[in-house]
Amino acid sequence: MTESGKPILYSYFRSSCSWRVRIALALKGIDYEIIPINLIKDGGQQFSKEFQAVNPMKQVPALKIDGVTIGQSLAIIEYLEETRPTPPLLPQDPKKRASVRMISDLIASGIQPLQNLSVLKQVEEENQLPVAQKAIISGFDALEQILQSTAGKYCVGDQVSMADLCLAPQVANAERFKVDLAPYPIISRINKALLALEAFQVSHPRRQPDTPAELRA
Amino acid sequence: MTESGKPILYSYFRSSCSWRVRIALALKGIDYEIIPINLIKDGGQQFSKEFQAVNPMKQVPALKIDGVTIGQSLAIIEYLEETRPTPPLLPQDPKKRASVRMISDLIASGIQPLQNLSVLKQVEEENQLPVAQKAIISGFDALEQILQSTAGKYCVGDQVSMADLCLAPQVANAERFKVDLAPYPIISRINKALLALEAFQVSHPRRQPDTPAELRA
Numbered sequence: 330m331t332e333s334g335k336p337i338l339y340s341y342f343r344s345s346c347s348w349r350v351r352i353a354l355a356l357k358g359i360d361y362e363i364i365p366i367n368l369i370k371d372g373g374q375q376f377s378k379e380f381q382a383v384n385p386m387k388q389v390p391a392l393k394i395d396g397v398t399i400g401q402s403l404a405i406i407e408y409l410e411e412t413r414p415t416p417p418l419l420p421q422d423p424k425k426r427a428s429v430r431m432i433s434d435l436i437a438s439g440i441q442p443l444q445n446l447s448v449l450k451q452v453e454e455e456n457q458l459p460v461a462q463k464a465i466i467s468g469f470d471a472l473e474q475i476l477q478s479t480a481g482k483y484c485v486g487d488q489v490s491m492a493d494l495c496l497a498p499q500v501a502n503a504e505r506f507k508v509d510l511a512p513y514p515i516i517s518r519i520n521k522a523l524l525a526l527e528a529f530q531v532s533h534p535r536r537q538p539d540t541p542a543e544l545r546a
Numbered sequence: 547m548t549e550s551g552k553p554i555l556y557s558y559f560r561s562s563c564s565w566r567v568r569i570a571l572a573l574k575g576i577d578y579e580i581i582p583i584n585l586i587k588d589g590g591q592q593f594s595k596e597f598q599a600v601n602p603m604k605q606v607p608a609l610k611i612d613g614v615t616i617g618q619s620l621a622i623i624e625y626l627e628e629t630r631p632t633p634p635l636l637p638q639d640p641k642k643r644a645s646v647r648m649i650s651d652l653i654a655s656g657i658q659p660l661q662n663l664s665v666l667k668q669v670e671e672e673n674q675l676p677v678a679q680k681a682i683i684s685g686f687d688a689l690e691q692i693l694q695s696t697a698g699k700y701c702v703g704d705q706v707s708m709a710d711l712c713l714a715p716q717v718a719n720a721e722r723f724k725v726d727l728a729p730y731p732i733i734s735r736i737n738k739a740l741l742a743l744e745a746f747q748v749s750h751p752r753r754q755p756d757t758p759a760e761l762r763a
Contacts, residue, residue, distance in 0.1 A: 385688035386656060397641050401655065404647035411640045423628045424614050430621035437651070438618065439603060442659040451677055452668060460668055471602035 336361040336394035339383060341368050342537035342544075345441060345498035346402040347390040351532030352494045353406045357413045361392075365539030368446065403437055406491050418491045425486065428479045432472065432492035436499045440468035444502060461506040469503065469513050472496075476515040483519055489526070497523045501534065553578040553611035556600060558585050559754035559761075562658060562715035563619040564607040568749030569711045570623045574630050578609075582756030585663065620654055623708050635708045642703065645696045649689065649709035653716045657685035661719060678723040686720065686730050693732040700736055706743070714740045718751065 338354065340347040340363050354361055366389050367374045374380060375387045384391040384400045391400045395412065399405045410418050419426050442448065443464035449457040479485045484492035500520040503510060510517050523529050530536070535546035555571065557564040557580050571578055583606050584591045591597060592604045601608040601617045608617045612629065616622045627635050636643050659665065660681035666674040696702045701709035717737040720727060727734050740746050747753070752763035 385691040386652060386685075387688070388656070395641070397644065399644045399648055401648045401651035403655075404644055404651050407647050408640060408644040411643065423625060424612070426628065427614065427616045427621055427625040430624050431616055431618045434618035434621050434654070435603060438620075438655045438659055439605070442655055443665060448660060448665065451673075456668075468603075471604070474602040 336392055337364055338362070339364050339366050339380070339389050339391040339393075340537070340539075341366050341389045342534045342540045344368065344389050345502050346388070346437075348498040348501075348532055348534060349402045349494045350390045350392060350405050351537075352497070352528050353409050353418060353491075355528035355532045356416060356418065356489065357409060359409070359413060363538055365537070367539065403433055403491070403495075406494060410491070416489075418489070418494065420485065420488065420490065425479075428475075428485045429490045429492045432475060432479070432484050433495045435468060435472060435475070436492075436495040439471075440464055440499060441502070444506065458506060462508050465499070465503045465506060465508050468499075469508070469516060473513045473515055476519070480515055480519060482522055489523070489528075493519065493523055496520060497529055553609055554581055555579070556581050556583050556597070556606050556608040556610075557754070557756075558583050558606045559751045559757040561585065561606050562719050563605070563654075565715040565718075565749060565751060566619045566711045567607045567609060567622050568754075569714070569745050570626050570635060570708075572745035572749045573633060573635065573706065574626060576626070576630060580755055582754070584756065620650055620708070620712075623711060627708075633706075635706070635711065637702065637705065637707065642696075645692075645702045646707045646709045649692060649696070649701050650712045652685060652689060652692070653709075653712040656688075657681055657716060658719070661723065675723060679725050682716075682720045682723060682725050685716075686725070686733060690730045690732055693736070697732055697736060699739055706740070706745075710736065710740055713737060714746055 336359065338350060338361050340351065366380060375389060381387055383398055386400050390402055390405065391398055392405045399408055406418060419429055444461035449461060452460050476484060481487040483489050484496055497520055500516060534540065535544055553576065555567060555578050557568065583597060592606060598604055600615055603617050605617065607619055607622065608615055609622045616625055623635060636646055661678035666678060669677050693701060698704040700706050701713055714737055717733065751757060752761055
């Protein structure tokens with residue numbers, strides 16, 4: 330917490346996992362300060378001694394709040410949900426909650442880690458784009474099928490949920506890696522609806538304090 | 547569900563994610579049937595049309611329960627926790643719940659996907675072991691540091707939680723990939739305590755219906 334008592338988010342403008350948390354904070358109307366951690370500059374500021382003391386995983390996001398520091402985006406969102414329940418990011422019904430968590434985990438464990446910089450650095454440069462695309466396409470094939478039975482206006486019914494906080498940032502990654510989204514009409518439709526919401530706009534990678542001038546929107 | 551009304555777990559004996567769910571089912575005393583999905587045989591039974599209808603992610607575990615099918619191990623465990631709360635796998639205190647989920651996600655998103663067969667198949671054979679080891683060591687370095695402040699007898703305090711359901715199977719993977727566990731005294735101590743519990747024993751990869759005879763214990 331800052332002296333003013335505000336939560337502090339360690340964030341990188343382009344990190345899709347940081348964006349998930351920024352959307353949650355915006356939706357719940359939680360005022361916070363950002364400390365940018367540049368994952369590229371100086372060989373990666375996440376590897377600094379100072380930041381390792383904040384998050385031993387050397388990853389963003391991490392949130393200092395209520396006297397504790399929480400890492401892992403979905404753990405942060407679940408904590409916000411339990412301590413600041415309005416508006417809810419999980420439905421009431423346990424089966425629908427399971428759908429939200431299944432979709433969230435599908436993206437957070439099944440797609441994002443496999444197209445992350447740390448994995449791509451381990452394959453030869455000319456293979457990096459195909460490796461990232463393969464992970465995203467495989468995940469999106471499954472996700473599109475799941476959404477056929479869960480989606481309403483958003484991923485699960487007509488209320489924005491944690492699953493949507495994972496979806497929009499993952500679609501942005503897909504676009505960066507030049508994945509053709511034509512085979513995913515439901516994903517594309519939901520993404521468009523999400524990007525029209527203010528909470529997704531103010532938290533967008535193009536509008537962060539650490540967004541480079543040439544990428545700002 | 548079977549005709550008898552029992553939940554059905556699609557599982558592979560050696561899948562660490564399947565083991566997480568088997569432990570949860572055992573701890574909560576939920577009677578279930580297993581349908582083994584062999585991830586190696588026939589080019590991988592998870593790729594069959596029949597199984598894709600069960601889980602579009604083509605992964606185990608998946609649990610048929612209460613008329614729905616849930617994929618993603620942590621989503622399954624959270625569902626079991628919400629619908630069968632005794633004994634609890636999450637503490638009452640939101641900050642401790644955040645610690646449990648942070649550790650669970652650290653393993654489920656930050657380690658396991660990076661040492662999974664699908665990733666290893668993308669690197670040259672002689673690099674597979676080092677790639678897997680690197681992912682586990684990097685994660686365990688962080689985990690050991692986190693456990694210094696969260697652990698009691700188990701990962702978070704003295705009650706078995708979802709974090710422990712992730713820890714023991716990940717240590718088993720570390721052993722398979724020949725990771726030296728000497729630098730991780732807390733992880734090792736907790737793992738030993740967990741393996742002494744009946745729920746971890748009956749769910750162990752060496753004691754599953756699909757465990758090959760030569761690996762049975």
